Amino acid sequence: MSDDDIHIEEYDHPAGGWGSLKSLGSILLEEHVALAGARALMHQNKPDGYACVSCAWAKPAAPHRFEFCENGAKATAWEITAKRAPPEFFLEHTARALEGWRDHDLEGQGRLTAPLRWDAATDCYVEVSWESALEEIARELRALEPSEAVFYTSGRASLEASYLYQLMVRMYGCNNLPDSSNMCHESTSVALPKTIGASIGTVTLEDFDQTDCIFFFGQNVGTSSPRMLHQLQDARRRNVPIITFNPLREPGLVSFANPQSPTEMLTAAETQISTQYHQVRTGGDAGAILGLCKALIESDDDCARQGIPRVLDTAFIAEHTHGFEAFAACARSTDWFDIERASGLGREALTAAAAQYARARAVIAIYGMGLTQHRNGVETVQMLTNLLLLRGNIGKLGAGICPVRGHSNVQGQRTVGITEKPELAPLEKLEELYDFEAPREKGLTTVDACEGIIAGRVRAFVGLGGNFLRAVPETERMEKAWRRLRLTVQIATKPNRSQIVHGDIAYILPCLGRIEIDRTGGIEQSVSVEDSTSCIHASRGVTEPASPLARSEPWIIATLAAALLPPNARAPWESWASDYALVRLAIERTYPDIFRDFEQRRWQPGGFARPLPARQRIWKTASGKANFIVPTSLDADPDMASPEGNVLRLMTLRSNDQFNTTVYGYDDRFRGVSGTRSVLMMNTDDIARLGLHDGDLIVAATVADDMKREVGGLRVTAHDIPRGCAAAYYPECNPLLPLWHHAAESKVPAAKSIPIRVRKVSGPRGSGS
Numbered sequence: 001m002s003d004d005d006i007h008i009e010e011y012d013h014p015a016g017g018w019g020s021l022k023s024l025g026s027i028l029l030e031e032h033v034a035l036a037g038a039r040a041l042m043h044q045n046k047p048d049g050y051a052c053v054s055c056a057w058a059k060p061a062a063p064h065r066f067e068f069c070e071n072g073a074k075a076t077a078w079e080i081t082a083k084r085a086p087p088e089f090f091l092e093h094t095a096r097a098l099e100g101w102r103d104h105d106l107e108g109q110g111r112l113t114a115p116l117r118w119d120a121a122t123d124c125y126v127e128v129s130w131e132s133a134l135e136e137i138a139r140e141l142r143a144l145e146p147s148e149a150v151f152y153t154s155g156r157a158s159l160e161a162s163y164l165y166q167l168m169v170r171m172y173g174c175n176n177l178p179d180s181s182n183m184c185h186e187s188t189s190v191a192l193p194k195t196i197g198a199s200i201g202t203v204t205l206e207d208f209d210q211t212d213c214i215f216f217f218g219q220n221v222g223t224s225s226p227r228m229l230h231q232l233q234d235a236r237r238r239n240v241p242i243i244t245f246n247p248l249r250e251p252g253l254v255s256f257a258n259p260q261s262p263t264e265m266l267t268a269a270e271t272q273i274s275t276q277y278h279q280v281r282t283g284g285d286a287g288a289i290l291g292l293c294k295a296l297i298e299s300d301d302d303c304a305r306q307g308i309p310r311v312l313d314t315a316f317i318a319e320h321t322h323g324f325e326a327f328a329a330c331a332r333s334t335d336w337f338d339i340e341r342a343s344g345l346g347r348e349a350l351t352a353a354a355a356q357y358a359r360a361r362a363v364i365a366i367y368g369m370g371l372t373q374h375r376n377g378v379e380t381v382q383m384l385t386n387l388l389l390l391r392g393n394i395g396k397l398g399a400g401i402c403p404v405r406g407h408s409n410v411q412g413q414r415t416v417g418i419t420e421k422p423e424l425a426p427l428e429k430l431e432e433l434y435d436f437e438a439p440r441e442k443g444l445t446t447v448d449a450c451e452g453i454i455a456g457r458v459r460a461f462v463g464l465g466g467n468f469l470r471a472v473p474e475t476e477r478m479e480k481a482w483r484r485l486r487l488t489v490q491i492a493t494k495p496n497r498s499q500i501v502h503g504d505i506a507y508i509l510p511c512l513g514r515i516e517i518d519r520t521g522g523i524e525q526s527v528s529v530e531d532s533t534s535c536i537h538a539s540r541g542v543t544e545p546a547s548p549l550a551r552s553e554p555w556i557i558a559t560l561a562a563a564l565l566p567p568n569a570r571a572p573w574e575s576w577a578s579d580y581a582l583v584r585l586a587i588e589r590t591y592p593d594i595f596r597d598f599e600q601r602r603w604q605p606g607g608f609a610r611p612l613p614a615r616q617r618i619w620k621t622a623s624g625k626a627n628f629i630v631p632t633s634l635d636a637d638p639d640m641a642s643p644e645g646n647v648l649r650l651m652t653l654r655s656n657d658q659f660n661t662t663v664y665g666y667d668d669r670f671r672g673v674s675g676t677r678s679v680l681m682m683n684t685d686d687i688a689r690l691g692l693h694d695g696d697l698i699v700a701a702t703v704a705d706d707m708k709r710e711v712g713g714l715r716v717t718a719h720d721i722p723r724g725c726a727a728a729y730y731p732e733c734n735p736l737l738p739l740w741h742h743a744a745e746s747k748v749p750a751a752k753s754i755p756i757r758v759r760k761v762s763g764p765r766g767s768g769s
């Protein structure tokens with residue numbers, strides 16, 4: 001890429017709008033699926049169609065005519081692409097040669113078409129039969145201790161595939177089931193059971209219709225869950241205030257033009273999304289939210305003294321909560337100075353936000369990776385529930401907590417047993433149904449799995465989707481260790497680096513995507529997924545499969561299980577492989593409360609909702625109440641010696657042109673970056689203070705004592721971001737993220753607060769100044 005292709009400018013248009021239509025048309029053309037793509041999109045997120053493979057946002061019962069967004073359409077085009085990576089491609093390029101390829105170019109080859117095995121003599125992946133592949137994988141796994149194998153899942157696989165996968169792994173003998181949520185919303189799954197007795201959000205679409213105030217923390221809606229902009233736009237039409245906390249001024253959170261509304265498009269009308277925008281310091285949310293709570297509690301104290309109506313919902317607090325006094329004491333005694341320092345926000349700004357909160361009958365709090373991917377991610381999520389509990393904003397129409405899930409079925413996978421925590425899986429039930437002894441030892445999280453791979457304790461890695469090696473921290477050490485694995489198996493749709501770097505025995509197994517018609521067993525199969533609002537939907541593919549040799553995920557897992565496990569009449573793997581209705585029956589038997597009448601109800605428009613006791617104010621916690629939690633610290637990053645000085649706090653995030661490690665292209669339209677991903681967004685004062693200039697090329701180095709971690713070739717880019725904070729793209733910057741730098745309890749890598757220093761290499765455009 002030449003420098004002339006790189007453009008950086010400010011973006012001052014609304015999210016959505018013409019820009020998004022243009023971008024959509026071009027990706028359908030690039031993937032050579034203009035017609036097929038347009039046809040498929042009409043079925044996206046529709047009751048009889050397929051669930052989008054991009055984000056997990058709710059699929060309404062009465063969908064829009066076009067119930068998709070720019071990024072969902074990109075994901076569709078990327079999956080149903082006419083491009084192919086057939087065995088010939090792998091014969092032409094050795095694995096070593098492919099190591100030099102960028103993520104975009106690897107996946108850009110297109111869909112995998114045949115099972116492949118790495119051949120040591122030629123260093124090429126070579127076509128093999130399914131039978132021999134699954135036979136050898138099973139043999140290799142049987143030769144190991146079960147604890148030496150890791151079975152990863154990325155959050156796309158259906159409920160059916162996920163259920164079979166966890167059952168296979170447990171019958172094999174371990175709980176080593178890390179998944180992408182270990183890097184994502186695990187902070188939520190650990191935080192919420194202690195506060196409200198649920199591991200998932202409580203908000204449904206109905207609440208969006210009834211809310212009268214929305215708080216929005218650390219989630220980039222315009223890129224990561226654009227269909228939610230419909231709910232936000234509707235709320236704004238009703239004059240509902242939206243109060244946003246984000247270090248970056250993200251255009252999708254500022255304003256939106258609906259590309260599906262002809263009038264808005266013709267008149268260039270746009271909706272203001274955020275009514276207050278607080279550019280909190282990265283990692284400053286615990287401080288900011290404590291500030292909101294302090295303002296509310298202190299004004300409530302005033303009301304109590306004056307004998308006038310209270311600010312807090314004292315009846316709710318008395319009846320439904322535990323620990324209020326201790327939390328209130330903490331809020332009262334924390335100094336505004338400390339809150340301002342931690343959050344980077346002034347007392348007036350926080351008091352103004354608290355005043356909006358106090359005026360609202362029902363408040364929704366939405367959040368994403370900006371809260372969960374910090375060392376104190378769990379406590380920050382708990383702080384957010386503290387705020388909601390103050391005015392009874394859980395278990396009330398129009399109110400609740402709304403973690404925006406990442407992958408399209410990541411929440412559902414947990415529902416059917418994908419978890420490394422044995423206590424969260426229905427082990428007794430599984431034992432009763434399948435007559436085996438389920439393992440009780442704790443399994444490995446993503447971070448544990450990485451440690452095990454580096455230490456050589458883990459010998460085999462099976463990936464059900466995803467691109468583990470690129471998604472995890474500590475890229476360089478991980479790549480070295482990955483090569484020492486005995487067995488690597490990737491069930492995937494596209495080539496990626498987790499396959500190209502590989503173990504002694506390595507397989508790539510091509511699977512069908514969810515958008516494709518699945519004719520396994522000679523019938524048209526369908527699958528099911530759960531969205532961010534806990535509604536469970538059927539999903540049926542609509543396009544022809546990429547290759548006759550690609551197999552469905554349920555088939556691959558069930559066939560591997562049949563080869564791997566001793567015969568067991570109770571676990572009919574062969575039948576499961578060819579009729580997913582039988583898998584759904586097994587899911588219903590395992591979880592009768594959630595999946596009653598699963599086969600029928602999943603076709604209901606809008607899906608069927610999981611029972612959620614917290615919505616009814618039934619608190620499944622140890623105290624039987626909703627718990628206030630006192631924070632141990634407001635500091636997002638105890639490792640960071642001095643947040644001032646020349647240390648910057650780096651957040652690694654997504655562009656508008658990627659889905660996680662899948663890089664569609666090199667433009668981040670909303671942030672005004674095009675033609676490159678190698679940028680370091682910085683505050684102009686920091687640029688000047690550190691003796692840098694916009695456009696300088698720098699090396700970023702992690703501030704950590706244990707070893708050197710660097711990423712070079714980054715271009716200093718002035719951006720509207722608080723002083724002391726910086727931003728760059730994931731996964732390119734993952735070499736900077738130490739494996740030990742993760743959230744307490746949840747072990748989610750703290751990808752949003754990496755302490756770094758920068759070193760100049762050359763001046764703008766390589767002038768060497």
Ligand SMILES: Nc1nc2c(c(=O)[nH]1)N[C@H]1C(S)=C(S)[C@@H](COP(=O)(O)OP(=O)(O)OC[C@H]3O[C@@H](n4cnc5c(=O)[nH]c(N)nc54)[C@H](O)[C@@H]3O)O[C@H]1N2
Pocket residue numbers: 054055056071184217218219220221223224225245246247248250280281282283284285367368369370371405406407651652653654655656658659660752
């Ligand atoms: N198009 C597209 N959609 C996606 C994905 C994708 O890659 N592309 N990924 C999917 C997945 S798996 C996930 S988990 C979600 C991720 O969706 P998001 O949660 O939106 O994740 P990020 O892009 O990492 O951005 C996080 C946002 O948090 C802000 N932020 C960073 N640090 C802080 C902080 O300390 N405090 C606050 N308040 N804000 C902060 C950033 O400025 C950014 O706006 O999206 C899903 N949807």
Ligand SMILES: Nc1nc2c(c(=O)[nH]1)N[C@H]1C(S)=C(S)[C@@H](COP(=O)(O)OP(=O)(O)OC[C@H]3O[C@@H](n4cnc5c(=O)[nH]c(N)nc54)[C@H](O)[C@@H]3O)O[C@H]1N2
Pocket residue numbers: 107153154155156157180181183184185369373406407464465466467468471472491492493494495496511512513514553652653654659660661662730731733734737751
């Ligand atoms: N620094 C930093 N690191 C991060 C993050 C961050 O914000 N910053 N975010 C973290 C988060 S939130 C997440 S969720 C993880 C994501 O980590 P992963 O879920 O592991 O990664 P993806 O990029 O979503 O996986 C892409 C690959 O999935 C395969 N694939 C696509 N569709 C299918 C399918 O239908 N079936 C199968 N079997 N395979 C398929 C394709 O081959 C593709 O190459 O990354 C985490 N890592």
Ligand SMILES: [Mo]
Pocket residue numbers: 180181183184185405406407
């Ligand atoms: Mo995620």
